[in-house]
Amino acid sequence: MPRKYWLLKTEPETFSFDDLLRAPAKTTGWDGVRNYQARNFLRDQMKKGDRVLIYHSNADPPAVVGEAEVAREGYPDPTQFDRRDDHYDPESSPDEPRWYQVDVKAVRKLPTPVPLPLIRETPALRKMALVQRGQRLSVQPVTEAEYATVVALGEAAK
DNA sequence: GCCAACGTTGGC
DNA sequence: GCCAACGTTGGC
Numbered sequence: 001m002p003r004k005y006w007l008l009k010t011e012p013e014t015f016s017f018d019d020l021l022r023a024p025a026k027t028t029g030w031d032g033v034r035n036y037q038a039r040n041f042l043r044d045q046m047k048k049g050d051r052v053l054i055y056h057s058n059a060d061p062p063a064v065v066g067e068a069e070v071a072r073e074g075y076p077d078p079t080q081f082d083r084r085d086d087h088y089d090p091e092s093s094p095d096e097p098r099w100y101q102v103d104v105k106a107v108r109k110l111p112t113p114v115p116l117p118l119i120r121e122t123p124a125l126r127k128m129a130l131v132q133r134g135q136r137l138s139v140q141p142v143t144e145a146e147y148a149t150v151v152a153l154g155e156a157a158k
Numbered sequence: 159g160c161c162a163a164c165g166t167t168g169g170c
Numbered sequence: 171g172c173c174a175a176c177g178t179t180g181g182c
Contacts, residue, residue, distance in 0.1 A: 011180090035165075058180055116181080134163045136179050 005147040006046060007053040007064070007130060008104065009138040017054050017066040017109060026106040031077045032087045034099060038139035043074040043100035045141070052104060053142060053150055055130070056113075063113035064150050072103035110154030124149045 008030060010016070020028055033042060052068040076097035079087040092098035119125050129140040142150075 009180090037165095062181070136164060138179090 001047060004045070004047065004050045005052075005142040005144055006041070006050060006070075007055055007128075007140045007142050008068075009055045009057045009140075011058045012056045013058070016056065017106070020054070020066070020068065020104070020106045021109065023106075027071050027103055029077070029101050030104050031079045031101045033077070033101065033138055034087060034089070035138065038137055039098075039100055041139045041141065042102050046070050046074060046102050046139075048073055051107070051147060053147065054104075054106075057138075061113075061115040061117065063115040064110065064119070064154065065113045066109045067107040067151065068104045069107055070102050071105035074100040074102055077101040110151065112154055112156065114150050114153045118153060119150070122149065122153065 015028070020026060030042070033039060048070050050070040052070065053064045054066045054068050055064050056062060076094070077087070077099040079085040080089040080092045080097065080099045081094060082088055087099075089098060116130075119128065120131050125131065125146055128142065128146050129135050129137065
């Protein structure tokens with residue numbers, strides 16, 4: 001199975017790429033995803049070693065800021081069972097968990113962030129899920145070519 | 159803060 | 171099973 005490529009959204013005020021760099025082993029459980037399509041990607045498709053673009057949403061500007069990799073494949077998101085957690089789901093049970101997460105490990109921060117407007121105006125990225133109208137999925141597949149293009153933009157001098 | 163787009167819920 | 175109402179996402 002060849003390595004696949006993904007984009008994960010996060011709000012930097014909640015959890016930023018710098019937070020990931022500071023985490024133990026630069027790794028965190030990507031919890032809190034509560035969308036079935038995204039859940040299916042996390043549970044079924046994301047494999048150890050897959051590469052991940054980390055995207056800051058609700059930021060100024062919104063931007064891809066770093067690279068990461070899947071460090072552990074899909075397993076039940078523990079926050080769904082925690083009554084005190086914002087992501088608690090009373091209708092899920094450990095026997096039949098509804099929500100899944102992967103572990104994500106930082107690879108590196110990009111030398112320069114790749115802002116959303118630049119992604120929009122780059123012809124090679126026109127088909128990225130991120131720039132499709134109304135796209136809100138927080139876990140998105142990315143092609144190898146798109147991944148390489150975004151990383152190249154992040155390496156270009158300002 | 160606004161609001162368009164989308165997903166989910168629940169009445170019927 | 172339809173669809174209106176509601177809540178959320180996320181750019182601007």
